[in-house]
Amino acid sequence: MDSVESAQAPGAGGSVWEHLAPGVARRRLPHLDVTVGLVVGADGVLLIDTGSTLREGAELRQQVVALTGREVTHVVLTHGHFDHVLGAAAFTQAGAEVYAQVSLDGRLRHERDALRETAVRHGTDPAEAAEAVRALVPVDRPVDGELALDLGERPVRLVHPGAGHTGHDLVVVVPGASASDPTVVFCGDLVEESGQPQADEDAVPGAWPATVDAVLALGGETARYVPGHGAVVDARFLRTQRDALAERFGAGG
Numbered sequence: 078m079d080s081v082e083s084a085q086a087p088g089a090g091g092s093v094w095e096h097l098a099p100g101v102a103r104r105r106l107p108h109l110d111v112t113v114g115l116v117v118g119a120d121g122v123l124l125i126d127t128g129s130t131l132r133e134g135a136e137l138r139q140q141v142v143a144l145t146g147r148e149v150t151h152v153v154l155t156h157g158h159f160d161h162v163l164g165a166a167a168f169t170q171a172g173a174e175v176y177a178q179v180s181l182d183g184r185l186r187h188e189r190d191a192l193r194e195t196a197v198r199h200g201t202d203p204a205e206a207a208e209a210v211r212a213l214v215p216v217d218r219p220v221d222g223e224l225a226l227d228l229g230e231r232p233v234r235l236v237h238p239g240a241g242h243t244g245h246d247l248v249v250v251v252p253g254a255s256a257s258d259p260t261v262v263f264c265g266d267l268v269e270e271s272g273q274p275q276a277d278e279d280a281v282p283g284a285w286p287a288t289v290d291a292v293l294a295l296g297g298e299t300a301r302y303v304p305g306h307g308a309v310v311d312a313r314f315l316r317t318q319r320d321a322l323a324e325r326f327g328a329g330g
Contacts, residue, residue: 118228127164134164155265239288270307
């Protein structure tokens with residue numbers, strides 16, 4: 078999958094992985110249109126977010142193996158909401174290490190009941206939500222500010238660009254493999270395309286527009302920006318959404 082094209086994983090029930098750049102893909106999950114990202118290097122396979130249940134995580138794991146011939150070695154959680162984290166244990170069982178912003182581990186340890194209740198409220202099967210919360214795994218590699226990873230001829234940057242959707246948002250910056258390939262930025266729910274960005278009780282609205290500016294600075298004008306929900310967007314979309322957030326929350330720069 079070093080040059081993965083949009084592909085259907087064998088036995089994956091019609092699931093399609095969308096090619097974004099050489100060795101970089103994503104899938105839009107049916108439940109809540111959540112994005113899961115994939116970055117493949119010579120030595121490692123990185124998955125960005127894990128779905129809403131252990132079943133969903135296990136299906137993703139099988140699809141990645143079918144597409145790449147390898148297990149996921151690194152899991153990055155862009156933030157701590159249930160639809161992004163509750164499938165993580167499916168990957169740690171095979172030895173993957175979990176990366177997240179430094180403050181997320183404590184939240185996952187101490188807010189499990191709230192996580193389960195939110196999952197059920199948004200349509201996750203109650204038994205599956207309870208199972209996934211019980212299996213929640215600790216963060217192996219907390220990221221304080223920024224961390225560079227080398228997947229083998231494939232550098233990746235994990236960056237906390239500031240607070241916004243939550244106080245622990247993390248983005249994944251994947252530079253192009255060659256000068257002609259685009260940078261791909263996985264934004265988590267700092268950016269949403271299929272609806273307006275969701276601001277729950279853990280959002281930091283006043284900081285959000287400036288954080289989107291920071292994400293733009295990471296990717297630049299030609300990057301492909303992958304939202305947590307919805308279609309891939311460009312820098313113009315981020316600027317428009319940044320302005321809408323500033324107007325909505327009375328913040329700006």
